[in-house]
Amino acid sequence: MPRFFWPLLGLLLLAGCASNKDAPELTEAAQYREAHDSIESKNYLTAIDQLKELEVRFPYGDYAEQSGLDLIYAYYMSVDYPATVVAAQRFERNYPANPRMDYALYMRGLANFNMEKGLFDNMVSSDRSARDMDAAKDAFRDFERLVNRFPDSEYAPDARSRMVHIRNQLARQELHVARYYARRGAIVASINRAQYVVKHYQQTPAVEEALAIMTKGYQRLEYPELAEKSRAVLALSFPESQYLDKEQQVDLAWWPDEDNGILSLLTFDLL
Template identity: 90%
Template sequence: MPRIFWPLLCLLLLAGCATKERPELTEADQYREAHESIESKNYLTAIDELKELEARFPYGDYAEQAGLDLIYASYMAVDYPATVVAAQRFMRNYPAHARVDYALYMRGLANFNMEKGLFDNLVTSDKSARDMDAAKDAFRDFERLVARFPDSEYAPDARSRMVHIRNQLARQELHVARYYARRGAIVASINRAQYVVKHYQQTPAVEEALAIMVKGYERLDYPKLAEKSRNVLALNFPDSDYLDKDRQVDLAWWPDEDNGLLSLLTFDLL
């Protein structure tokens, strides 16, 4: 019996130790663990710990800081949708917090990066040809940041990114204008070009937009409107590559009338 009893007793003691639950951490200890995970760049672990902290202590002493850290950890984990959600929740819960500008900036930054493709960090890609909804959201976030917090430390970078986004949005309009022109939809192409001139002034896209308007009006046989657009182009871009020495507009991609019809009938395959 002693030979059987003592091994069984040892097994029971070991089983008891194995099933012993970890004591619950205090709010301060749990926040310290989450902060240490961030410091060691274990962002996924930090996210889980911060969410647990928020669930256990929704009105605790570390709730506000945990919300800010969750925004940061989500962004560093390249989870941009989660970053947007965390930033929105923080601004909703603490609208008068001193770091609302940070939350707004990070939401804009997450939206700014939302549309990046898998290979964007490896090759240069023109995002203006793709859907720009996330970029528009980012622009609104940065615009709101600059308007509400003009002296924020994040305002200069927000303004710089707004310029970049406007350039991209203007280039997207040019993509559509070219698409319509190649398919013979000249009126639609002119409308897109006019939109660029009206809404995206001081962007590089305005130069080509004016050239498209000249070519479009010439195609539609509106010489006065074509000349007016040509004068605006020459006045604002006297060294434009789209103007030859005789002030004739040259667009390399602009389709001939027959080619435009062929492109329309063949879905741009020929």
């Protein structure tokens, strides 16, 4: 190694440091404009880095609140739903009086609403009611807070529509479990799930089948009065129900007979 190499390297490093030191730092407004331009260009990951740096440099600056809203949006558009929820929670905690709080709640709800969507949800139609619905329940609570606090918000109509969809999904999940129990001979558990639908998810399509399950369940347990009461409510509420035959008696095509129920229970539904 030549003797002049190390002194030369030192001079180059000093020159680089001096150059970086002399470079002026961006003002808050300029840095925010850069982040906003990145969002406009759909460079959301770059925008996220820029907004986070802006937050560190100017935590109480003039653009702090707007940057928080933009960060929520950038995370959502980059399909990072958990980070979207966290950013919305932080915004709500840090700026509770912000006039655009309805937007933060709405985006938080949207992120939770889409949290459980996977690759195949975008390719084929799937029944999500058979899966865990915790994120959907969180989304329902977010939308509910939005419509209660800001009933006239521009986001309220869509939030209400999504709440109806979520309630229908949650009711269908209860029906899925009720069918599961019935097929395995756990009739009491099946009736309890169906009752829960009738009580807590009124005005959802699932109520119709829930009443049919209750009727068949009480018949299996030999409670004729309760069975007739459930059948009568079904006939009155849904006179054209697909679960009623010509004599207005309940007919569930999937309902197992007693022998099949025991066999299913013993074989774990393999036969």
